[in-house]
Amino acid sequence: MLPGMTGLARAILLLCPNCGKGRVMASWFRIRAGCPACGLRLERDEENEYWLGAYTLNFIVTEVVFAAGLLVVLVLTWPDPPWTAILWGGGAQMILTPIVFYPFSKALWLAIDLMFRPPTPEDFASSSDTCR
Numbered sequence: 001m002l003p004g005m006t007g008l009a010r011a012i013l014l015l016c017p018n019c020g021k022g023r024v025m026a027s028w029f030r031i032r033a034g035c036p037a038c039g040l041r042l043e044r045d046e047e048n049e050y051w052l053g054a055y056t057l058n059f060i061v062t063e064v065v066f067a068a069g070l071l072v073v074l075v076l077t078w079p080d081p082p083w084t085a086i087l088w089g090g091g092a093q094m095i096l097t098p099i100v101f102y103p104f105s106k107a108l109w110l111a112i113d114l115m116f117r118p119p120t121p122e123d124f125a126s127s128s129d130t131c132r
C-alpha cells in the first residue's frame, strides 16, 4: 500500500490514522481530544483553524455527490428531467450529505495532515486529557 493510504483507510473506519486502534469520534459530531489507544492529540494545531481543511473536504464531497447525482438523473430522464424533484432532492442532499460525512471529513483530514506532517513527540498529549 502507498504511504499514507493506511491512514486514509483507518480514517474511513473512523479509527485513529496513526495507530488504527482508537476511535477518533466521541460521538457523531464530537472528536476526541486525543486517541484513546496511542495518545495522539487529534486537534494538532489549536492556534490556527485546524478543521478548516475538514470543512472544505466536507463541502467538496457534498458538491461532488450533488453533481454526480444530477448527472445520473439527467442522463436517465433526458429529455424530460423532473426539475421539481431535482430541486427538492438536491436541497435535501445538500443538507444531509455534510451531516452524514461530518465525522469522516474530520478523520480523513487528520489522516491527510499526518501524511504531510508526520507526528512529532508534541502530538502525543498526556493521558489525562485524552477523553475530553
Ligand SMILES: [Zn+2]
Residues within 6 Å of the ligand: 016, 017, 018, 019, 020, 021, 022, 035, 036, 037, 038, 039, 040
Ligand atoms: Zn491512535
